[in-house]
Amino acid sequence: MALYKLLRPFAFALDAETAHRATVTALSMSPLLPLPDFGPELEQEVAGLRFPSPVGLAAGFDKDGEVADAMLGLGFGFVEVGTITPKPQAGNPKPRLFRLKEDRAVINRMGFNSGGQEAALERLRKRERRGIVGVNIGANKDSADRIADYAEGVKLLSPVADYLTVNISSPNTPGLRQLQDEGALRALLSAIGEAREPNGPPVFLKVAPDLGEGEPDQIVRVAIQYRVDAIIVANTTVSRPELKSKHRDEAGGLSGAPLKPLALKALRDFREASGGQIPLIGVGGIANSDDAWERIRAGASLVQLYTAMAYEGPGIAARIASGLADRLKREGFSNIAEAVGTG
C-alpha cells in the first residue's frame, strides 16, 4: 500500500491507458504472491464454486488474461478476465479512457480491445489454476452473427474458465445491449445452452444499470429458465449523474463513485425480481467495506470492483475483505452467506 502511494503520482502523470498498460506489464513480470488466507467466515459456495472471499476483481482490468494470478495473490477472492472477443480487435481510437479524479470516477469507451480468444486460451492454459478465474466473453464489433460469437466463446474457453460471463451490457459496442431484450436474450441463452457441456463451468450474465421498468423481472425470468447460474449487476452506465470533472461529457460508460447509487438500485431491483432464486453479484462504485456490506445485505452473494482500485491501489481488496470479516463478527453472523439479502 505504502508502495502504491509512492508510485501513484507517477502513474497519474501518465495518460490513463498508458498507466494501465504499464501496471499490467509490471504485474505480469512480478513474482506471484501466495494466495491469502481469508478465514472461514468469508468462504462460501456460489454457483457450485467455493469462493475464499466475496471480493472480486471486475472485468476490464485484465482484458486478455495476463495477470489473473498476480491479482489473486494481491488479495482478490476471484478475478474476472476479459471481455475477450472471438477474433482480435483494436477497439475504439485513443484516447478512450478518462480519469475523472474530482468524481472518483472513470469514463471508458475502450470498445472491447482484445487479443482474441485463441491467444487468451493459450495463455490461460499455462496457469496453475490456483484460485477462481472467470472469463468474460463478448462479440466482435463487425460480427455478422453476435449470438454465434458468444456460443463460440463458451465452447472455446470453457476448459480454462472457472466460470464464464456473458457480457451483453457494454455500452461501447453499438447495439450490444439490445441482447438484453427478451426475444434476443432467449435466442442468445438458448444458443449458449446448446454450446455448454454438461460438466462445463457455470455461466453468469452481466447486465447494465440503465434498464427500464420491468426489465429486471423479464431478465430474471429468462435467465432462470435457461439455467444461467448468476447475474452480475452491473456494468458501467451511459447516464451522467452530476459530475465535476472536465471529462464529464466524454462518450462511454461511467464507473466509480457516481455509479454507486444506480448500481445499488439495480441490484435491489434484481433481488426483488428474483427473491433469492438466483445468486447476484454486486458491482459498481464499491470502494470500501461499508459499500460491500450494503451490497451483500441488498442481496449480492459476491461483489466486484475496478475503478476504486485505480484510485486506491490493489490493497483495497484485502482491506474490504478484512472489514467484512469484522462486520460479520460485530453483527453476530458466523459466515458471509448468512448475511446475503438480510438488508
Ligand SMILES: Cc1cc2nc3c(=O)[nH]c(=O)nc-3n(C[C@H](O)[C@H](O)[C@H](O)COP(=O)(O)O)c2cc1C
Ligand atoms: C476501463 C474499464 C474497462 C472495462 N471493461 C469491461 C469489459 O471489458 N467487460 C465488462 O464486462 N466490464 C468492463 N468494465 C466494467 C467493470 O467490470 C464494472 O462493471 C464497472 O466498472 C463498475 O464497477 P466499478 O465502479 O467498481 O469500476 C470496464 C470498466 C472500466 C473502468
